[in-house]
Amino acid sequence: MNQSLEPALGILPLGRVGGEMIQAVAGAFAGEIGMALRVLPGLGPPAYAFDRHRIQYDAARIISRIESMDIDGCARVMALVDVDLFVPVFTFVFGEARQGGRVALVSLFRLESRPERAVKIALHEFGHLCMLDHCRESRCVMNFAKGLGQLDRVATYYCRYCLSQVNYMAGL
Amino acid sequence: MKQSVSVLVVDDELIVRESLYHWFKKEGYRADTAPSGEAALECLAKERFDILFVDMKMPGMDGLELVEKTREHYPDASVVIITAYGSIDTAVTAMKKGASDYLLKPFKPAQLSLVMEKILGQKRLDRECRYLKGELDKITRFDNIIGESPEMQALYAMITDIADTDAPILILGETGTGKELVAKAIHAKSGRKNAPFIPINCGSLPDTLMESELFGFTRGAFTGAHAARKGYFEVVAGGTLFLDEIGEVSQRMQVDLLRVLEEKKITKLGETTPTEVDFRLISATRRGLEQMIKAGTFRQDLFFRINVITLEVPPLRKRASDIPLLVDHFLTRYSSETNKRVDRVTGGAMGALLSYGWPGNVRELENAVERAVVLSRSRTLSQEAFGFLALGRDLGNADSRGRTLREMEREHVARILEHTGWNITRAAAILDISRTTLHRMIKRNGLEKP
Numbered sequence: 327m328n329q330s331l332e333p334a335l336g337i338l339p340l341g342r343v344g345g346e347m348i349q350a351v352a353g354a355f356a357g358e359i360g361m362a363l364r365v366l367p368g369l370g371p372p373a374y375a376f377d378r379h380r381i382q383y384d385a386a387r388i389i390s391r392i393e394s395m396d397i398d399g400c401a402r403v404m405a406l407v408d409v410d411l412f413v414p415v416f417t418f419v420f421g422e423a424r425q426g427g428r429v430a431l432v433s434l435f436r437l438e439s440r441p442e443r444a445v446k447i448a449l450h451e452f453g454h455l456c457m458l459d460h461c462r463e464s465r466c467v468m469n470f471a472k473g474l475g476q477l478d479r480v481a482t483y484y485c486r487y488c489l490s491q492v493n494y495m496a497g498l
Numbered sequence: 499m500k501q502s503v504s505v506l507v508v509d510d511e512l513i514v515r516e517s518l519y520h521w522f523k524k525e526g527y528r529a530d531t532a533p534s535g536e537a538a539l540e541c542l543a544k545e546r547f548d549i550l551f552v553d554m555k556m557p558g559m560d561g562l563e564l565v566e567k568t569r570e571h572y573p574d575a576s577v578v579i580i581t582a583y584g585s586i587d588t589a590v591t592a593m594k595k596g597a598s599d600y601l602l603k604p605f606k607p608a609q610l611s612l613v614m615e616k617i618l619g620q621k622r623l624d625r626e627c628r629y630l631k632g633e634l635d636k637i638t639r640f641d642n643i644i645g646e647s648p649e650m651q652a653l654y655a656m657i658t659d660i661a662d663t664d665a666p667i668l669i670l671g672e673t674g675t676g677k678e679l680v681a682k683a684i685h686a687k688s689g690r691k692n693a694p695f696i697p698i699n700c701g702s703l704p705d706t707l708m709e710s711e712l713f714g715f716t717r718g719a720f721t722g723a724h725a726a727r728k729g730y731f732e733v734v735a736g737g738t739l740f741l742d743e744i745g746e747v748s749q750r751m752q753v754d755l756l757r758v759l760e761e762k763k764i765t766k767l768g769e770t771t772p773t774e775v776d777f778r779l780i781s782a783t784r785r786g787l788e789q790m791i792k793a794g795t796f797r798q799d800l801f802f803r804i805n806v807i808t809l810e811v812p813p814l815r816k817r818a819s820d821i822p823l824l825v826d827h828f829l830t831r832y833s834s835e836t837n838k839r840v841d842r843v844t845g846g847a848m849g850a851l852l853s854y855g856w857p858g859n860v861r862e863l864e865n866a867v868e869r870a871v872v873l874s875r876s877r878t879l880s881q882e883a884f885g886f887l888a889l890g891r892d893l894g895n896a897d898s899r900g901r902t903l904r905e906m907e908r909e910h911v912a913r914i915l916e917h918t919g920w921n922i923t924r925a926a927a928i929l930d931i932s933r934t935t936l937h938r939m940i941k942r943n944g945l946e947k948p
Contacts, residue, residue, distance in 0.1 A: 380604075386513065413517040415580070417604045425523060459526040470525065472608030 335363040335452070336400030338392065340407040341371035347406060347434060350441035351448045355404075358449065358483055361496055364400060371409060382412040385422035385431050392429045401497075402455055403429045404448055410435040420477070423451040430455050436474070443474070445482050453488060456495035461488050503618065504528040504546065508538040508564065509553040509580065514603075518551060521610065535559025535567075542572050544876055546839040549617055552597075554581040554588055562592055569596035576617045643679050644827050647817035653680070656809055661687035666759070666804050668744075669782040671811030672917065674861030677782040678742060680811055685738040690778055693737030696730050701743035705751055710767055713754075719768025731764045734777040744804065745785035745796060756800045779804060786921035813917075814856040814863060821852050824860060828867035829879075840871045842878040850881050857917050908943040911936070920947045 337352055348365055355363050375387040392405055411419050411433040420437070423430035430451035437443040449467045461468035466485035471477035484492055505527050507518040515531040522529035530547070532538040536559055538550065550568060554561040565577050579592045579600040589600040598620070599613050643650070660667065661684050669677045678697055685695040703711060710720075714729030730739060741747075747755065758764055759779065763772040781804045790796035814821070825843055833840050843851075856862055870883040911929070918924040926936040939945075 386517075412604065414511070414513045415517045415604055416521075416610075417606050419607065424520060454524060460524055470607075470611065472606075472611055 334400050334402075335361055336366045336397055336403045337363060338366045338397075338403050338405045339368035340388070340405055340409075341369075342408050343368065343406045343434065344439075347441050347444050350445050351404065351406065351432070354445040354449060354482060355452070358489075359452075359492060359496060366397065366400070366403070372407060377412070380412055381410075382418065383407070383409045385411040385413050385419055385433075388431055389422065389424070389427070389429045393427075401428070402452070404452060405429060405431050406434060406444065406448075407431060408434050420471070421447040421451040423454040425454050425459075426457050427455055438474075442482060443477055446471075446477055446480060449482065449484065453484065453492060456492045458488055458491055461485060463488075502528075503548050504530070506538060506541055506547040506550045507531045508533075508535065508550060508556070508561075510534060510556045511553070514553065514580075521607065525611075525614075535561070535564040538564055539567060539571075542568065542575070543878060546841075546877055547572075547575055548621065549598075549614075550575055550577045551580055551601075552577055554579055554585055554592070562588065562595065565592050565595050565597050576621065578613055578617070643676060643683055644824055645817060645820040646823060647812075647819045649812040649817045650820060653809065653811065657683050658687060660684065660807050660809075662689060663807075664778055665806040666779040666781070667807045667809060668787075668805040669780065669809045669811060671782070671784065672813045672857075672859055672919070673784050674859035675811040675813055676860050677784075677811055678740065680809060681738070681740040681780045681782065684780060685740075685778075688738070688778065690737050694734050695738045695740065696734050697740040697742060698730060699742045701746035705748045708747075708751060709754065713764050714766045716766055716768035719766070723768070726766075729764065729766065731758060731775045731777065732773065734775075736776050737778075739777045739779050741779065741781045741804075743783060743785075744781040745783040745787055745790060749795070749797070752797045752800050756797065756803060759800075759803045781805075784919050786919065786923065789920070789922060814859045818852050821863065822848060824863055825851060825867060828864050829871065832868045832871040836872055838871060838874065839877050840874045840879060844878055844880045847879055847881040847884055850884060854887060855917075904943075907939065908945070911939050911943060912945055915940070915945065915947075 335355055337348060337355075339348060352363055352365060355361060372383055372388045372391065374391060375383040375385075377384055388405065388407065388411075392403055397403060411422060411431065413419055413422060418436065419433070421430065421432045430448070432444055432447045432451060434444055437447070446467050450471075453468045458468050460470040461484075463469060463485040464479070465481045466488055467480050467483060468485070468488045469476075469480050471480060483489070505522045507515050507522070507529065508531070509515050509518075510533055512533075515533070519529050519531050530541060530545075532541050534556055535552075538552070539559075541547065550564075552561045552564050559567075561579055561581075565579070568575055568577050576598040577592075577596070579589050579597045580603055581589045581600055582603050586602070589597075589602075593600065598617055601609060601613060643654070657680065667681075667684065669680055671677045671680075681697070682695055685691060698708075698711070700708065710727075710729070712729045712731055714727050714732055715723050717723060717726045758775070761772075762775055764775050765772045787796050787801055787805075791798045791801055825848070829841055829843070851863070851866075858865070866884060866887055867879075869886065870879050874883055911925075914925045914928050918928065922933050922936055926933045929936065931939075
């Protein structure tokens with residue numbers, strides 16, 4: 327993976343991810359943050375992360391795998407997957423990212439094919455890559471959504487405090 | 499606000515610790531992890547945690563044992579049990595032992611949010627309840643005097659009995675015993691409570707300054723008197739005047755004081771017409787006024803005037819049972835003032851504090867706790883934290899090996915005399931000998947009053 331901190335985001339589809347989902351996420355980043363981004367060639371479904379007891383995919387293992395890959399020209403990677411994700415203590419997660427990490431993950435599995443939901447999860451996880459905590463502003467995309475109902479209530483943008491942090495961390 | 503809430507995740511599985519740690523960090527909480535029950539107890543000894551998330555099954559100390567130990571030693575910390583499906587019985591047992599809630603693995607992130615909201619809500623209520631209890635305590639406790647020992651109970655009873663009279667009171671007690679607090683308590687319980695309470699330390703004012711401060715002056719009364727000023731006798735106007743260290747007042751001032759007490763009138767510096775004054779006098783001293791009278795340094799007539807009622811505040815060593823209560827009170831105060839979480843004293847440290855002689859009394863104890871809190875790097879104060887007090891090297895524990903009985907007698911008598919400010923009556927009482935015997939010992943050992 328490229329170690330330079332270029333202000334570029336790579337969007338990486340894993341498995342069967344529809345073009346409209348990719349377009350929606352790419353458009354949101356270009357519009358909301360105005361950062362340079364690149365849609366990377368898609369990869370197959372992450373079979374290596376499948377847990378046969380839970381019949382779900384381990385988000386941490388997918389992130390680790392992508393972090394170990396050599397992806398040129400991208401400071402950060404936003405992977406979109408069509409499978410159901412989990413982290414060990416939780417029944418499922420919509421997305422996953424380590425604060426300050428390079429790779430974030432968005433699962434489209436529970437989003438009922440609605441691109442605006444994928445956009446919200448992607449912006450939210452990208453905020454974590456930029457060291458943001460969950461935001462108390464109820465409409466901010468960094469507000470923690472406990473379920474789809476709450477996800478639908480948050481906006482597809484950051485509050486001004488979160489946005490300034492994202493801009494700073496993204497080098498914009 | 500969430501940053502002020504600290505969470506400790508205790509689980510032997512790294513992946514679980516990491517998952518929860520990152521979730522709490524994203525939520526904005528202060529978080530830490532421990533891989534075992536034993537490690538969790540070490541974390542708790544070093545730092546305060548508000549909420550613990552504890553896995554039920556761990557090698558070594560299991561979750562249930564950790565719940566018990568946490569409830570026993572850190573009752574302010576809430577514990578949430580994390581357990582796998584099928585071990586609900588154990589979770590219920592944990593709840594009975596004091597756990598606040600439990601979560602079945604795996605759980606929805608929303609469930610974790612709900613548990614946090616519930617516990618934080620409960621903690622907010624507890625905090626409010628503690629605050630209100632504290633306010634109630636302020637109203638009901640004896641005007642900031644702390645102590646439940648029989649000696650203090652007798653003192654409280656005496657204060658209540660004499661507060662409403664107008665008789666002058668002389669408070670006796672060693673340095674640092676809280677004579678001014680007693681004076682304030684008498685004022686607060688008297689009919690003069692809505693008028694001022696004015697404390698004056700006679701030892702800290704030079705004679706001339708004391709005269710102008712007490713009596714006041716008119717403009718031009720002396721060089722530098724550019725404007726008239728009321729003295730404390732006038733300013734106190736119906737309240738209580740507290741003259742601390744009255745034994746330090748010069749003989750000339752003693753005459754002036756006596757006149758005011760007899761006539762209840764003052765004549766300001768630069769004035770010829772007397773002004774009527776109304777106040778209650780409370781005096782205090784750590785010196786033996788009777789000895790001073792014999793030595794001719796304190797007027798007997800003034801002594802009778804100020805000593806209508808005598809109160810003696812017991813030294814801390816005579817009410818050692820109050821030490822834990824006082825330590826607790828000072829810990830709370832200085833933890834809050836220094837913004838450090840120090841709220842415990844080990845059994846060893848408390849034992850050492852109880853056996854120490856406290857020549858400086860409550861003030862020395864207060865200073866000791868403040869110093870220990872300021873320098874402490876852990877939330878628990880050990881005996882080493884009070885090392886500066888030379889614990890174990892005071893009166894009762896002086897090393898006697900290789901020393902003669904006469905040497906020990908001389909040293910002991912000298913220390914007691916020093917503690918009592920050479921008050922023969924009190925020193926004799928402490929040594930449980932007659933005054934005559936004490937005088938004989940002083941002479942025999944060649945001891946001299948400093």
